[in-house]
Amino acid sequence: MIFNSLEYALFLPLIFGLYWFVAKKHLAWQNILLLGASLFFYGCWDWRFLFLLSFSTFLGYFTGIRIELAGSKGWRKFWFWLSIILNVGFLGIFKYYNFFVTSFADLFNSAGMHLDPSSLTLNVILPVGISFYTFHVLSYVIDIYYDRIKSERNIVDFGLFVAYFPLLVAGPIERATHLLPQIQKERQFDYAKAVDGLRQILWGLFKKVVVADGCAEWANMIFDGYTDYSGSTLLMGAVFFTFQIYCDFSGYSDIALGTSRLFGIELLRNFAFPYFSRDIAEFWRRWHISLTTWFRDYLYIPLGGSKGGTWMKIRNTFIIFLVSGFWHGANWTFIVWGALNAFYFLPLMLTNSNRNNLEIVAQGRYIPSFRELFGMLLTFFMAVIGWIFFRANTLDQAIEFIKRMFAKGLFKSPYLPELADLSIAFIIFFLIIEWFGREQKYALEKLGTRWFTPFRWAFYSFLIVCIIVLSGKEQEFIYFQF
Numbered sequence: 001m002i003f004n005s006l007e008y009a010l011f012l013p014l015i016f017g018l019y020w021f022v023a024k025k026h027l028a029w030q031n032i033l034l035l036g037a038s039l040f041f042y043g044c045w046d047w048r049f050l051f052l053l054s055f056s057t058f059l060g061y062f063t064g065i066r067i068e069l070a071g072s073k074g075w076r077k078f079w080f081w082l083s084i085i086l087n088v089g090f091l092g093i094f095k096y097y098n099f100f101v102t103s104f105a106d107l108f109n110s111a112g113m114h115l116d117p118s119s120l121t122l123n124v125i126l127p128v129g130i131s132f133y134t135f136h137v138l139s140y141v142i143d144i145y146y147d148r149i150k151s152e153r154n155i156v157d158f159g160l161f162v163a164y165f166p167l168l169v170a171g172p173i174e175r176a177t178h179l180l181p182q183i184q185k186e187r188q189f190d191y192a193k194a195v196d197g198l199r200q201i202l203w204g205l206f207k208k209v210v211v212a213d214g215c216a217e218w219a220n221m222i223f224d225g226y227t228d229y230s231g232s233t234l235l236m237g238a239v240f241f242t243f244q245i246y247c248d249f250s251g252y253s254d255i256a257l258g259t260s261r262l263f264g265i266e267l268l269r270n271f272a273f274p275y276f277s278r279d280i281a282e283f284w285r286r287w288h289i290s291l292t293t294w295f296r297d298y299l300y301i302p303l304g305g306s307k308g309g310t311w312m313k314i315r316n317t318f319i320i321f322l323v324s325g326f327w328h329g330a331n332w333t334f335i336v337w338g339a340l341n342a343f344y345f346l347p348l349m350l351t352n353s354n355r356n357n358l359e360i361v362a363q364g365r366y367i368p369s370f371r372e373l374f375g376m377l378l379t380f381f382m383a384v385i386g387w388i389f390f391r392a393n394t395l396d397q398a399i400e401f402i403k404r405m406f407a408k409g410l411f412k413s414p415y416l417p418e419l420a421d422l423s424i425a426f427i428i429f430f431l432i433i434e435w436f437g438r439e440q441k442y443a444l445e446k447l448g449t450r451w452f453t454p455f456r457w458a459f460y461s462f463l464i465v466c467i468i469v470l471s472g473k474e475q476e477f478i479y480f481q482f
Contacts, residue, residue, distance in 0.1 A: 001044040002476060003255045004209055011041070016262055020189050027186050031156050034263065038165035042129070045169075049127040052090060057162045059086055060137035064144045064151040064158075080145045084138065091134045094126055099330030128480055129169035131327060135294060136162050140176045142298055149176055157183050164265075166256040170249070170479040172270040172290035179265070187264035196445065197261030203444045204254025206463045211430050212248035213475045214423040215240040218416065223391055226401050230409030234401060236416065238384050241391045243427050245478055246275060249288070252477045254442055273438045275431075276361050278375030280344040280382060281354035291327070295320050310350070317349060318342045328390070329481065333398055337389040344382055360439050426466075 001007045015037045023029035043050050063083035070076040140161070143149045152158040161180050167173075222229055222237025229237070253270035260267045274286035284292055300320045306313050318339070325338020348354040361376065362368040368376065385402065392398035437443030448456045 001041055002480075003252065003259075004205060004471070004475070007044070011037075012259065012262075019263055024189075027184075028156070030187065030263075031160050031183060034165070035156055035160045035163065038160065038163040038168060041165040042163065042168055045128045046125070052094075052127050052130065053133060053163055056087060056090070056133060056137050057159050059083055060140055060162065061152070061155055061158045064141055065153065067141065067144050068151040076145065080141065083141045087134050087137055087141075091130055093122070094124055094130060096326075096330045097122055097124075103332075126481065132171050132173055133162050133168060135173045135291075136176075139173075139294065139298060143176060149180075152176070152180060154184075164260075166259040167267055170252050170256075170477055171288075172253060172256070172268045173294050174268060174290070178268060182265050190264065193264065194262050197258040199444050200254050200258030200261070200442050202258075202460065202463055202467075203442060204251040204256075204258060205467050206251075207247040207254065207430065208251030208475075208477070210466045210470050211423075211426050212244045212246075212251060213472070214426060214470065215244035215247070216475065218420050218423060219244050219391070223401070226397070226404065229404075229415060230412050231405045231407060232410055232412050232414040233416070234405040235384075235410065236414040238388050238391075238401075238405070240423070242275075242380075242384050242387050243430075245387060245390070246271075247430065248478045252479065257442075269441060273360075273434055275380055275383070276376055276435070276438055277379050278357045278361060278372055279348055279353070279379055280341065281348045282357040283379055283383060284341070284345070285358075291324070295324055299323060306349070313349060314346065317345055321345070332395045333389045333392050336395060336398070337386055340386050340389065344386075363439065366436075 001011060015033070019030055019033055023033050039050060039053075042053060060083060063079045066079040067076050067083075070079060140149075140152075144151050152161070157180065160183050161174070161176060164174075164179070219237055219240040222233060222240070226234055226237070250271040257267050257269070268290045270288060270290050272286040272289065274283050277283035277286055300316055303316045303319060304312055305316065308316075321338040321342035322335060323338070325334040325336070325341075328334045328337075345354065348356075357375075361372050388401055389395075389398045392401060433447065434443045437445065437447040440446050448459055451459070
């Protein structure tokens with residue numbers, strides 16, 4: 001079941017009705033309902049994956065209590081590392097085992113020693129969302145170990161924290177300090193909040209169905225046949241993917257946040273208009289915020305952050321970006337993507353310029369300055385080059401793609417089918433809406449709310465019609481594979 005499916009369009013109103021009209025004023029029943037709905041939602045992918053989700057949940061629940069009740073520092077460490085090793089171990093087996101086996105086999109073969117990796121690899125399917133719910137549990141256990149929170153004794157509440165269906169398969173990555181108190185608090189229906197949630201769902205669906213899926217068709221065509229196209233067409237393909245991945249992932253996040261708001265629960269913001277960033281440091285403060293802050297708090301700062309000498313700062317920067325790349329997938333393309341972003345980031349860090357752009361670009365103005373515009377275009381171009389590695393199937397393909405892009409025909413008119421013009425028009429429309437809504441939490445939060453009522457509803461109707469007409473075949477979200 002995916003957000004842009006008919007099944008979800010039936011599932012969400014049903015759960016919403018039961019939640020507010022049947023379980024109304026009974027917090028325990030509301031949480032039981034949401035937990036049951038979450039398990040059903042996840043089981044629709046593959047019911048066998050429910051075992052892993054349940055195991056991770058019970059492991060975090062049990063070890064969290066044992067860490068808190070441990071009578072000595074030794075036992076606290078034992079239960080802490082047991083939870084960490086088992087959770088990371090399951091993640092490693094399902095997501096990274098075959099990658100390491102194949103990489104070591106390639107290393108041995110390059111040294112003249114024959115090793116067939118096919119006899120050692122495992123025929124396993126990557127469980128949907130395992131990277132996300134594993135990080136939920138890890139942050140919870142780490143926070144208990146360092147006495148930042150107390151362990152949760154209500155298994156329903158803890159299970160809902162781990163498996164809450166709006167964020168279960170692609171985030172945002174929540175913290176117990178933020179989500180658990182909301183789960184345990186009485187919730188009253190708020191009409192304004194529900195309408196706001198629907199508006200965010202609408203914009204998320206538009207970004208996914210209309211922009212991302214439209215761009216995906218042309219990005220796939222160009223990346224799959226990259227040897228046949230000119231440099232300008234390859235650049236256009238990279239730009240299409242750049243908008244595809246943003247609108248796909250931020251669209252998911254918008255739908256997740258909007259859905260959760262219908263149930264009176266606020267999730268962490270995951271995107272803050274990253275393509276309007278003026279440098280790469282600002283970009284990473286605005287892209288996949290829940291993941292970048294997770295790595296900052298649980299990896300970068302424990303390593304020493306930026307408090308040490310220059311070499312320690314460089315080391316920590318590369319560690320954080322390489323781990324972030326590897327988190328995305330078991331492929332050298334993701335590792336190189338992470339390393340490339342580390343190289344992007346280094347000059348800003350070494351010159352203490354990485355926190356120069358903390359405010360929203362052109363705040364209070366319709367038009368950016370020339371310097372702001374140049375910074376945005378340069379940062380966008382750097383992101384485009386990085387996304388080529390992210391999208392390519394192999395490292396060789398990514399390098400060859402970039403070589404061909406700059407080698408010939410970069411300044412010729414790109415070849416694009418006629419229907420691609422429609423995707424370009426929607427990209428431009430999307431950018432205009434995002435630009436005028438960039439000072440809000442999401443583009444439609446306040447945009448149009450003061451318009452003359454017929455104009456406002458005409459605008460919403462236009463978005464709905466576009467979603468319905470262009471829905472076509474249901475396309476999974478890109479980040480489901482992570």
